[in-house]
Amino acid sequence: MLKPSSMKPSNYEPTPATGLVAYFSMEIAINPRMPTYSGGLGMLAGDTLRSAADLSTPMVAFSLLHRKGYFRQILDAEGKQSEDAQPWQVEDFCTEEAPRVTVSVENRIVTLRAWRYDVVGRSGHLLPIYMLDSDLAENSEWDRRLTDHLYGGDSNYRLQQEILLGMGGVRMSHALGLPINVYHMNEGHAAFLTLALLEAQTGGGPLGQVSATDIEAVRRKCVFTTHTPVPAGHDRFSMEQARRILGAERTARLELLGCCHEGLLNMTYVALRFSRYCNGVALKHGEVSQAMFPEYTIDAITNGVHGPTWVSEPFAELFDRHMASWRRDHLYLRNAIAIPADEILAAHARTKESLLAEVASRTGLVLNPKVLTLGFARRAATYKRADLLFRDPERLLRMAQAAGGLQILYAGKAHPQDEPGKALIHSVIEKAKQYSGADLRVVYLENYDWNLGAALTAGVDVWVNTPLRPYEASGTSGMKAALNGVPSLSILDGWWIEGCIEGVTGWAIEDGADDAAEAESLYTKLETAVTPAYAEQIRWARLMATTIAHNGSFFNTNRMVKQYIRNSYYPYDITEEIPAMAEAVSAS
Numbered sequence: 395m396l397k398p399s400s401m402k403p404s405n406y407e408p409t410p411a412t413g414l415v416a417y418f419s420m421e422i423a424i425n426p427r428m429p430t431y432s433g434g435l436g437m438l439a440g441d442t443l444r445s446a447a448d449l450s451t452p453m454v455a456f457s458l459l460h461r462k463g464y465f466r467q468i469l470d471a472e473g474k475q476s477e478d479a480q481p482w483q484v485e486d487f488c489t490e491e492a493p494r495v496t497v498s499v500e501n502r503i504v505t506l507r508a509w510r511y512d513v514v515g516r517s518g519h520l521l522p523i524y525m526l527d528s529d530l531a532e533n534s535e536w537d538r539r540l541t542d543h544l545y546g547g548d549s550n551y552r553l554q555q556e557i558l559l560g561m562g563g564v565r566m567s568h569a570l571g572l573p574i575n576v577y578h579m580n581e582g583h584a585a586f587l588t589l590a591l592l593e594a595q596t597g598g599g600p601l602g603q604v605s606a607t608d609i610e611a612v613r614r615k616c617v618f619t620t621h622t623p624v625p626a627g628h629d630r631f632s633m634e635q636a637r638r639i640l641g642a643e644r645t646a647r648l649e650l651l652g653c654c655h656e657g658l659l660n661m662t663y664v665a666l667r668f669s670r671y672c673n674g675v676a677l678k679h680g681e682v683s684q685a686m687f688p689e690y691t692i693d694a695i696t697n698g699v700h701g702p703t704w705v706s707e708p709f710a711e712l713f714d715r716h717m718a719s720w721r722r723d724h725l726y727l728r729n730a731i732a733i734p735a736d737e738i739l740a741a742h743a744r745t746k747e748s749l750l751a752e753v754a755s756r757t758g759l760v761l762n763p764k765v766l767t768l769g770f771a772r773r774a775a776t777y778k779r780a781d782l783l784f785r786d787p788e789r790l791l792r793m794a795q796a797a798g799g800l801q802i803l804y805a806g807k808a809h810p811q812d813e814p815g816k817a818l819i820h821s822v823i824e825k826a827k828q829y830s831g832a833d834l835r836v837v838y839l840e841n842y843d844w845n846l847g848a849a850l851t852a853g854v855d856v857w858v859n860t861p862l863r864p865y866e867a868s869g870t871s872g873m874k875a876a877l878n879g880v881p882s883l884s885i886l887d888g889w890w891i892e893g894c895i896e897g898v899t900g901w902a903i904e905d906g907a908d909d910a911a912e913a914e915s916l917y918t919k920l921e922t923a924v925t926p927a928y929a930e931q932i933r934w935a936r937l938m939a940t941t942i943a944h945n946g947s948f949f950n951t952n953r954m955v956k957q958y959i960r961n962s963y964y965p966y967d968i969t970e971e972i973p974a975m976a977e978a979v980s981a982s
């Protein structure tokens with residue numbers, strides 16, 4: 395069977411010395427004060443670029459400007475979510491670039507400019523992010539709003555945004571004169587970049603006759619990371635929409651090239667079709683994706699998080715004292731096992747104190763720093779099952795009493811159009827109200843974002859994750875926790891299959907036939923493993939040290955970016971020639 399993405403280009407050997415990687419992502423968490431991200435995907439993009447800058451990787455990035463941001467979450471007393479826009483001052487953070495490019499959308503010509511933000515690496519390396527902006531006088535009022543709202547509007551708006559990102563981004567990269575030799579699509583949103591490359595390859599005008607050589611020339615430049623473990627999650631558009639908005643000729647071309655599936659234009663197939671290398675974001679997710687797309691070869695590069703962004707100040711000081719080189723190379727974190735228990739406990743106590751101070755200032759609730767505190771914060775999607783802990787409220791209360799108290803901190807936004815997700819938030823807040831005594835305290839914190847995420851992942855005692863398998867492609871918040879020595883109690887899905895060493899880095903919630911069975915395992919682990927370990931603080935300190943040593947040292951973007959360079963961007967090196975040479979020698 396033809397497996398396009400496994401075919402190695404014959405005579406194309408890009409190297410970091412000859413050009414740049416261009417990283418395309420619909421969302422990027424760039425700066426805590428810029429609301430240009432919604433959650434995990436944007437955080438991963440930002441952490442990737444921060445580590446790439448730290449490693450002085452020749453790289454640039456493209457995204458949309460998102461002038462109105464994602465949204466600020468407001469929760470009323472009943473736990474009902476409403477949303478506010480988050481306008482921000484672009485000029486306070488970014489500088490405008492001179493070039494203008496145009497893209498045709500729905501038979502209109504849309505002009506774009508780019509705003510530049512430089513990510514500065516630890517040794518001063520600059521990694522520019524170019525954010526495309528359609529808010530220009532020459533555009534119609536509708537078109538001027540196309541780069542305003544991240545994941546806003548309907549699927550027509552979404553398709554128009556994706557055309558601007560992919561095709562506009564490539565044209566801007568050309569207008570800026572950037573010598574790009576690898577285009578990396580972070581999720582299918584950016585896959586129209588391949589169409590712009592194909593048009594450039596065939597001479598700019600209408601696609602006309604596209605040859606196999608043209609397609610191969612595009613494939614040599616493109617790599618793709620998929621993030622979605624279920625078919626329904628992949629970005630798709632109706633053929634009618636595609637013809638109307640993208641254009642009849644381009645749509646017919648993509649259809650001919652196998653980019654449509656079940657009567658829909660499928661952005662994942664666009665990306666797969668035109669990439670020489672594809673990967674999922676954890677080993678299990680690679681397997682799941684491979685089974686979903688058997689005609690392509692899909693590898694896996696497990697996600698990570700950017701150490702200096704997510705390690706709390708007390709732990710950063712501790713690491714600087716004991717493993718000064720960790721900032722350059724996170725593998726040195728393996729030596730965390732040598733840090734004395736009292737120093738780990740002291741660093742954690744300081745980190746937990748600042749979290750509880752933040753909770754008090756936001757809610758007026760004063761929590762007890764001695765009491766075991768669980769954290770659960772992420773997008774409020776139903777598959778994450780935020781309410782699994784409340785399956786048996788009486789048992790939860792008995793456990794809290796037996797353990798000398800229990801505190802649970804929740805946070806997370808539901809997408810504005812996700813009614814079931816909003817209902818889940820409402821239900822958690824309603825359940826939280828049932829516990830008014832000091833034994834069990836449940837708090838839902840408003841407006842989960844970068845800063846709150848950093849405070850929560852670092853400051854709680856245990857990070858809980860209860861996704862329904864196999865929906866969690868990777869998950870990254872447990873990795874942020876691990877860098878701060880916080881163990882996870884999680885379903886074996888996504889990264890946790892690789893990260894869980896029972897009793898050493900945390901605990902697994904056993905796979906069960908249904909929610910009830912998995913809730914049962916969650917309670918049993920809390921009763922028999924977590925609370926007894928927490929009661930012995932010296933033992934707990936060991937657990938924190940081994941969590942950092944095993945998982946902090948590996949699940950970071952410092953390692954991940956090196957893996958992308960080695961496996962995705964520049965996989966051609968001398969070691970690949972060795973087997974062929976050995977064969978030639980033995981044959982002679």
Ligand SMILES: *Cc1c(COP(=O)(O)O)cnc(C)c1O
Pocket residue numbers: 432433434435437771772773842843844847848868869870871872874
């Ligand atoms: C890290 C982070 C996420 C990712 O959450 P997961 O559920 O672990 O994928 C989402 N939102 C914010 C604000 C984060 O900091």
